[in-house]
Amino acid sequence: MLELQQVSKTIGDKQIVHDVSFSLDKGKSIGLIGPNGAGKSTLVKLISALEKPSSGCIHFFGEDVQKWSVKKLAQHIAVLSQDGLAPYPITVYDAVLMGRYPHLGFFQREGKKDHELVEDVLETTGLSEFRDQMLDTLSGGERQRVAIAKAMVQHPQLLILDEPTTFLDIGHQRQILNLVQSWQKREGLTVLMVLHDLNLAAQFCDELVLMNQGEIVNIGTSEQIIARETLQSVYQTDPEIIRHPKSNIPQILL
């Protein structure tokens, strides 16, 4: 569904992303991990066509995303940044409804179906009680949930999340990732998320792509990637690897 072929990005004389190739199947989730400055956010900007690669190509269902209009991009790909939605003075309901805009025609107003969808999604995301509250009065965690709700009504095929848990407490981290995971399983959503927390990445992603210095170091399951030698060389630290008592997934103790 998503395929990157030898994608590179150079800014000035600095090569930020170098020769990156991987593919992502429909309905799967990939965790993009790696140390600070590895090139993860830059790669996300390239995939979501916010930036152009210097060389290589990115295909979505066989089409070059760089050639897509902004509207077509928004119909297929939703991107969530780490701080969620900007705190504009509009209600939660209106902010979520904006997720329908890419699907409306020129000058077309939202219809009954759009409003029903917003109601459903507010319910699913536990936001019904906030529907009339202004976005700029919400906490960071609540705003992040509104961003997920808006992405849900946008109905993308690919959801990209750049560090979605940065400003969230552990309860809300789990809540957001559970929401994304159940959406993925329910509707076959494809997910690409940048995560610094390797324990969450191991628990919530089907596959991990480990980057360092602009390049892919390794791609595999958490079993393959969350291994002492692999992490030691990339992160310059010596973590203990243990097993999650319930899921048996490898987890890191620093």
Ligand SMILES: Nc1ncnc2c1ncn2[C@@H]1O[C@H](COP(=O)(O)OP(=O)(O)OP(=O)(O)O)[C@@H](O)[C@H]1O
């Ligand atoms: N516009 C730019 N001009 C120059 N250098 C840039 C630019 N954008 C990114 N970089 C550099 O590219 C490298 C990769 O940045 P990027 O933000 O993609 O890394 P990252 O893996 O997301 O890092 P972090 O985990 O710290 O967010 C960094 O060294 C950064 O300074």
